[in-house]
Amino acid sequence: MSYWITVNGESHEVTAAPETPLLYVLRNDLGLNGPKFGCGLGQCGACAASVGGKLTRTCSIALRDVGNDPIITLEGLGTLQRPHPLQKAFIDEQAAQCGYCSNGMIMAAKTLLDRNSKPSDEEIRGALADQLCRCGSHNRIVSAVRRAAMEPVR
Amino acid sequence: MSALRPSRRQLTRSLGVVLATFALPSLSAFGQAPGNVPFSLRNNRKLEGWIRLEADETVTVFTGKAELGQGILTALAQIAAEELDVGFDKIRMVSADTSRGPDEQYTFGSQSVEQGGGAVRAAGAEVRGRLLAAAARRFGVPTEQLQVRNGTIVAADGRRASFWELANEGAGLLKGDIALATAPKKPGDYAIVGKSVHRIDLPGKLTGAPSYVQDIRLPGMVFARVVRPPRYGAKLVAFDEAAVRARPGVVAVVSDGNFLAVAAGREEQAIAARDALAASARWSDDAVELPDMASLRPELKKLRAETIVVGTAGQSEPAPGEARRLSAEYSRAYLSHAAIGPSCAVAWLKDGHMTVWSHTQGAFPLRGDLAKVLSLQTGEVDVVHMSGAGCYGHNGADDVALDAVLVARAVPGVPVKLQWMRDDEFAWAPFGPAMAMKVEAALGSDGRIVDWSYDVWSNSHAMRPGQAGGVNLLAAWDLKTPFVKSPAPHIPQPFGDGDRNAVPSYELPRKEIRYHLLLDTPVRNGSFRTLGSHGNIFAIESFMDELAQAAGSDSLAFRLAHLRDPRAKAVLQAAADRAGWTPGKEGDGQRGRGLAFCRYKSIGMYAAVAVDVDVDRKTGVIKVPRVVIAADLGLVVNPDGAKNQLEGGIVQAVSLALKEQVAFDRRQITSRDWSGYSVLTFPEVPSIDIVLMQRSDPSLGAGEGSLPPTSAALANAFAHATGRRLRELPMTPERVKASLS
Numbered sequence: 001m002s003y004w005i006t007v008n009g010e011s012h013e014v015t016a017a018p019e020t021p022l023l024y025v026l027r028n029d030l031g032l033n034g035p036k037f038g039c040g041l042g043q044c045g046a047c048a049a050s051v052g053g054k055l056t057r058t059c060s061i062a063l064r065d066v067g068n069d070p071i072i073t074l075e076g077l078g079t080l081q082r083p084h085p086l087q088k089a090f091i092d093e094q095a096a097q098c099g100y101c102s103n104g105m106i107m108a109a110k111t112l113l114d115r116n117s118k119p120s121d122e123e124i125r126g127a128l129a130d131q132l133c134r135c136g137s138h139n140r141i142v143s144a145v146r147r148a149a150m151e152p153v154r
Numbered sequence: 155m156s157a158l159r160p161s162r163r164q165l166t167r168s169l170g171v172v173l174a175t176f177a178l179p180s181l182s183a184f185g186q187a188p189g190n191v192p193f194s195l196r197n198n199r200k201l202e203g204w205i206r207l208e209a210d211e212t213v214t215v216f217t218g219k220a221e222l223g224q225g226i227l228t229a230l231a232q233i234a235a236e237e238l239d240v241g242f243d244k245i246r247m248v249s250a251d252t253s254r255g256p257d258e259q260y261t262f263g264s265q266s267v268e269q270g271g272g273a274v275r276a277a278g279a280e281v282r283g284r285l286l287a288a289a290a291r292r293f294g295v296p297t298e299q300l301q302v303r304n305g306t307i308v309a310a311d312g313r314r315a316s317f318w319e320l321a322n323e324g325a326g327l328l329k330g331d332i333a334l335a336t337a338p339k340k341p342g343d344y345a346i347v348g349k350s351v352h353r354i355d356l357p358g359k360l361t362g363a364p365s366y367v368q369d370i371r372l373p374g375m376v377f378a379r380v381v382r383p384p385r386y387g388a389k390l391v392a393f394d395e396a397a398v399r400a401r402p403g404v405v406a407v408v409s410d411g412n413f414l415a416v417a418a419g420r421e422e423q424a425i426a427a428r429d430a431l432a433a434s435a436r437w438s439d440d441a442v443e444l445p446d447m448a449s450l451r452p453e454l455k456k457l458r459a460e461t462i463v464v465g466t467a468g469q470s471e472p473a474p475g476e477a478r479r480l481s482a483e484y485s486r487a488y489l490s491h492a493a494i495g496p497s498c499a500v501a502w503l504k505d506g507h508m509t510v511w512s513h514t515q516g517a518f519p520l521r522g523d524l525a526k527v528l529s530l531q532t533g534e535v536d537v538v539h540m541s542g543a544g545c546y547g548h549n550g551a552d553d554v555a556l557d558a559v560l561v562a563r564a565v566p567g568v569p570v571k572l573q574w575m576r577d578d579e580f581a582w583a584p585f586g587p588a589m590a591m592k593v594e595a596a597l598g599s600d601g602r603i604v605d606w607s608y609d610v611w612s613n614s615h616a617m618r619p620g621q622a623g624g625v626n627l628l629a630a631w632d633l634k635t636p637f638v639k640s641p642a643p644h645i646p647q648p649f650g651d652g653d654r655n656a657v658p659s660y661e662l663p664r665k666e667i668r669y670h671l672l673l674d675t676p677v678r679n680g681s682f683r684t685l686g687s688h689g690n691i692f693a694i695e696s697f698m699d700e701l702a703q704a705a706g707s708d709s710l711a712f713r714l715a716h717l718r719d720p721r722a723k724a725v726l727q728a729a730a731d732r733a734g735w736t737p738g739k740e741g742d743g744q745r746g747r748g749l750a751f752c753r754y755k756s757i758g759m760y761a762a763v764a765v766d767v768d769v770d771r772k773t774g775v776i777k778v779p780r781v782v783i784a785a786d787l788g789l790v791v792n793p794d795g796a797k798n799q800l801e802g803g804i805v806q807a808v809s810l811a812l813k814e815q816v817a818f819d820r821r822q823i824t825s826r827d828w829s830g831y832s833v834l835t836f837p838e839v840p841s842i843d844i845v846l847m848q849r850s851d852p853s854l855g856a857g858e859g860s861l862p863p864t865s866a867a868l869a870n871a872f873a874h875a876t877g878r879r880l881r882e883l884p885m886t887p888e889r890v891k892a893s894l895s
Binding site: 016019020021027028032033034036037038039040041043044073074075078080083087090094096097098099100101102103106122126129130131132133134135136138139140141142 | 362365368420423425576802828836
């Protein structure tokens with residue numbers, strides 16, 4: 001089956017079975033590295049992207065269910081040369097060890113800041129409660145989100 | 155600057171501590187090397203194998219160490235930039251790669267800065283020394299009159315030559331054996347080492363640049379998945395190959411003995427085919443009888459064991475008679491690495507040569523074992539390190555590499571990416587072994603320990619690939635013509651494996667420490683961060699508090715009274731001061747504070763940790779609002795990087811102590827996803843306050859040492875808060891409620 005999806009502002013035609021989890025389309029058809037396979041069960045958040053403005057576990061949404069909702073991935077936020085304030089804040093705070101969960105952390109923080117531009121630490125921790133990190137970078141991640149929230153323009 | 159010819163003694167001192175080698179057979183050849191050569195240099199003496207000056211005026215530094223998320227490439231780049239006197243931005247790091255890098259065996263044991271850093275330091279000093287000598291010849295002046303500024307050598311009269319010019323001129327100038335003729339810089343002269351430098355790999359990882367083995371895409375690459383048995387010991391009886399082959403996209407179904415895998419053109423097709431293959435597979439009823447996880451302590455003691463005395467003192471004197479004797483037993487559960495991304499590898503058999511991209515900790519040892527399984531020469535296999543998800547020890551990285559290789563062998567010329575599914579990772583990656591500990595001690599009338607007896611029961615924590623007498627790769631044991639596991643080695647003290655940190659750092663006039671290395675292995679084990687240190691320090695430091703209480707002494711004072719090493723005392727005092735330790739202060743039934751100390755591996759970093767707890771007596775949930783650590787790492791290469799490592803160890807230790815245990819019934823592992831194996835989440839993570847001691851002594855690795863004392867201090871804090879002691883990890887709400895009822 002062919003589907004049109006909008007990812008990071010561009011339309012793409014992809015051919016895959018309707019039940020294909022969006023994650024594999026993003027990674028393998030579009031060559032994006034941001035969303036990661038972590039569990040395939042919607043438990044860890046490593047695969048998160050914004051779909052229609054909502055934080056979505058791309059391992060658990062089928063291609064046929066994406067519809068016209070615009071998809072934003074980590075790559076859609078910023079680049080190596082021009083990182084998004086959240087990405088820059090993660091670098092400034094050195095808020096990662098292995099970095100495998102960072103995609104989900106940054107995407108979850110993005111959707112948090114979109115609805116609450118000045119979250120408290122408790123709100124940040126709450127928004128990230130279902131995003132798993134195993135290296136123990138949690139406190140730096142909270143600091144990075146706080147730092148990004150203090151940026152004047154986002 | 156000036157070039158120096160150091161005395162042998164100076165050289166030994168400046169190169170830092172040279173650690174004894176592990177008693178792994180493959181490492182025994184190092185035993186012949188002179189004692190002042192960094193471990194990593196001994197089998198890799200060629201200068202061009204470490205550092206090359208490139209035509210584009212950059213410097214390539216090769217390391218056999220792997221970036222595991224610990225920031226080692228950044229720290230090594232700092233060391234190289236420092237010794238060479240070139241800009242940090244000129245350094246290009248090449249991580250472990252059997253086709254072109256030095257063989258430094260494994261990246262483990264918090265040794266990369268100590269050993270790998272020692273080698274890069276020596277190589278950097280050598281390059282700089284040779285370039286200085288070349289410049290001195292060119293300018294006709296002694297080296298003492300030359301200065302090095304950012305990759306350029308300047309003479310007193312203003313003449314100058316860049317490193318790259320000089321290297322181009324003298325072919326062979328930077329080739330040949332490292333002579334160790336140039337002394338590295340003195341720590342007091344460091345400009346880059348000791349500074350908090352941002353990790354060189356993070357910007358890419360945080361913006362979606364291809365960074366991980368999972369991100370490798372090769373032309374024509376296919377995706378593969380494995381189907382593992384339902385439990386240890388089950389044999390493959392039948393499966394429906396034709397039906398799976400007929401599924402969309404499937405290019406190969408690979409079976410060999412009990413090994414079963416499938417490859418397809420698209421990843422979701424491979425996953426669906428794996429499900430179909432698993433559903434069609436019939437397995438024998440064979441099983442390995444697993445221990446009763448509800449009573450691990452007696453269960454472990456029932457297994458066959460080889461007893462090794464690993465520490466002894468004062469045994470010629472009789473045990474003091476009138477002393478007051480106490481004893482207690484402790485345990486910890488089997489632990490999962492639980493990395494966020496399941497293990498993954500890419501393998502490609504091309505023109506008879508097998509190349510594997512892997513997040514292994516030991517590219518060279520893995521290469522050897524892969525070659526054995528494939529019946530290839532070592533030179534016909536290459537392993538290239540690529541980052542994976544977090545690595546806390548011997549996880550599934552090596553196993554999945556063999557899985558990928560077995561599939562790649564079946565589809566010559568086609569690159570194969572194989573990632574484990576979440577249940578593969580939780581059920582089949584090696585676990586950190588469960589441990590049982592028993593301590594008995596006697597207190598003299600002056601309140602000092604006069605006798606100490608310690609027993610620890612544990613499987614080997616050292617079952618990595620690359621050891622003699624077998625092949626330690628999961629699929630190798632499942633092949634039609636199977637390979638045997640290597641016999642469990644015992645790593646001698648002071649490192650130890652299950653007995654790591656079993657010998658206390660305290661002054662004990664009479665002691666005996668016995669390691670009961672378990673020979674039956676019902677559950678698959680491997681190396682998990684700190685090996686046995688986590689369990690041993692939990693037992694020793696819990697018992698130190700029990701003894702202090704019996705002696706009517708304060709926990710801090712009791713420890714200080716039994717320590718002689720000033721660096722040990724200093725971290726304890728610093729942690730207590732920062733935490734606001736109040737001697738004699740009672741817990742209130744809910745809140746409490748605990749203290750613990752550990753000198754990691756007995757010769758590594760020093761750490762003292764104070765943990766605050768808040769116990770919900772109704773739900774049995776222990777909250778940890780705050781952790782304070784004082785750490786002495788010797789000379790710190792990258793302070794922020796070191797802090798990041800200490801923090802990670804602390805969070806992991808709180809998680810281990812409160813939550814983590816591999817679950818199983820008597821036949822199979824039952825914790826197979828995140829609902830069955832929970833780790834600490836954001837709302838549960840404590841605030842962390844770090845005191846880094848300022849020292850210029852040789853660097854001591856920071857990767858592990860914060861973990862053991864944190865779990866122990868947490869147990870002590872619970873006992874302080876409630877007056878009840880939990881001697882089994884994890885301290886689950888059920889155990890908390892049972893102890894308070």
